[in-house]
Amino acid sequence: MKGKTGIFRIATGVCLLLSFCLCLPASAQLFGKDDEDDTVKKEWEVELPPFPEEANLLFFYVSPIQTQKFAIDETSLVVGESEIRYTLVAISPSGVKNITYEGMQCNGGKYRRYAFGRFDNTWSLSRRDEWRDIHFLDANRPQASLALNFFCQGKSIAGAPKDMLFKIRHNRSLQEDKWGR
Numbered sequence: 001m002k003g004k005t006g007i008f009r010i011a012t013g014v015c016l017l018l019s020f021c022l023c024l025p026a027s028a029q030l031f032g033k034d035d036e037d038d039t040v041k042k043e044w045e046v047e048l049p050p051f052p053e054e055a056n057l058l059f060f061y062v063s064p065i066q067t068q069k070f071a072i073d074e075t076s077l078v079v080g081e082s083e084i085r086y087t088l089v090a091i092s093p094s095g096v097k098n099i100t101y102e103g104m105q106c107n108g109g110k111y112r113r114y115a116f117g118r119f120d121n122t123w124s125l126s127r128r129d130e131w132r133d134i135h136f137l138d139a140n141r142p143q144a145s146l147a148l149n150f151f152c153q154g155k156s157i158a159g160a161p162k163d164m165l166f167k168i169r170h171n172r173s174l175q176e177d178k179w180g181r
Helices: 002-030 142-151 161-169 174-179
Strands: 057-060 069-073 084-091 097-105 110-117 123-125
Touching: 057 142, 057 161, 069 142, 084 142, 097 142, 142 161, 142 174
Parallel strands: none
Antiparallel strands: 057 069, 069 084, 084 097, 097 110, 110 123
């Protein structure tokens, strides 16, 4: 008889667990905590900026092992509700430029490339414009440097474009502000 009692307890426990699980969606809706977000965020329309000019480039530090120089076009920097957009210019030691128009989300630690610069000073839209993680440990990490030092305070956007540009122009990292230097 002892074996049947154990099986009965297990069966009762499973039934209670199943009934609890079945009630979760109803209770979640009751308390306003629905699993699915019914609101669809409207995507911020992409408006490509004018092609960057040398006079508008603001260079910033990336890492001690970096051979390329990195800059953003100060006229391209715009800040939206949850995204920062900018033109990034990478210059190799031989002078070759790679130019991209990018977006960054501080809240998710992500970036995306909207367009690539061509040799004729026009834009080519990216075929892969999905959000990608910012890699903070890569050797070539300009997005991480921008996020940590100028654009993001934790998961929030670090102020207005004029404040970000001031910090880049005068090499005033948010990390220095954090530690009181």
